[in-house]
Amino acid sequence: MTQAPHSEVLAIKYAETVSPDREHFLMGHDPHDGPHPISYFLWLIRHENGLVLVDTGFGERAAAERGRTLLRDPLDALASLGVQAEDIETVVLTHMHYDHAGSVGRFPNATVIVQERELAYAAGPAMRHPACRKAFDVEDVTDVVRTLYDGRIYPVSGDRHLFPGISVHLVGGHSKGLQVVRVETDAGRLVIASDATHFYETAMEGDPFPVLCEMPAYLEGFDRLFELADDPNLVVPGHDERVLSLFPALPGDPNVLELHKGPLVPTPFAGRRMPVVREP
Helix, strand or coil: CCCCCCCEEEEEEEEEEEEEHHHCCCCCCCCCCCEEEEEEEEEEEEECCEEEEECCCCCHHHHHHHCCEECCCHHHHHHCCCCCHHHCCEEECCCCCHHHHCCHHHCCCCEEEEEHHHHHHHCCHHHHCHHHHCCCCHHHHHHHHHHHHCCCEEEECCCEEEECCEEEEECCCCCCCCEEEEEEECCEEEEEEECCCCCHHHHHCCCCCCCCCCHHHHHHHHHHHHHHCCCHHHEEECCCCCHHHHCCEECCEEEEEEHHHCCCCCCCCCCCCCCCCCCC
8 A cells, every 4th residue: 555645734823812611521521710811723735736725714804893803914914834725726625613614715826625515604694693793703704605607616515535644524514514634644644623623622522612612513523533634643733832942943933833742741632542443
């Protein structure tokens, strides 16, 4: 069996905020309700055939409307790495919440990979309900629909191999069509978990983020993450600031992390027992 080529994976922090602990855990994680930081990331995959951008982040408008601190525009963050928006040929949207799917139209040459059920959910009748649409942005959803009409949306249904060593896997739960990304790296098969686990505690304690649409799928998704990864340390949460200290930073930029090199020290997932059944 031919081994898949290894890719580089960069986590790029572009925004942050701090809010009460209770806002991040459905079951009330901390009885003292201390402040809880949240980091916002993009992920850039460099593979043998080009670049894959996982999520597109949000810009100044959404940051102002939602009270987030924008450290740098996502396009500026990419430019600092020598990558222009026109260079991106593939975008994977893990889901269509505002902090993951803003600015899709700013990548004019990209084919955008999104789950069919996420498209249907984000533009469907459930959005009549404020509780369902809270994490969506109508302008971002409209931008995705325009991209669909441009013929640049590639909808997938379930798991799909995109390139050698790069695949997407449907987990749902947090949003109808939430997908995670698995990448073959020098450190092993790494999983960009996105919002399948916001923080290390989310999966370790089985305590979901309070924005969700399918509780059983959300909880079952925790096991799925570890079925996909070669090592529990290679499951990377979507919003945990500790990723910044656990993985090596790109020289000269502490907000860009070289995930493909593996963690510097064991992560909080290190003690989690791996599932008996593993995904090939």
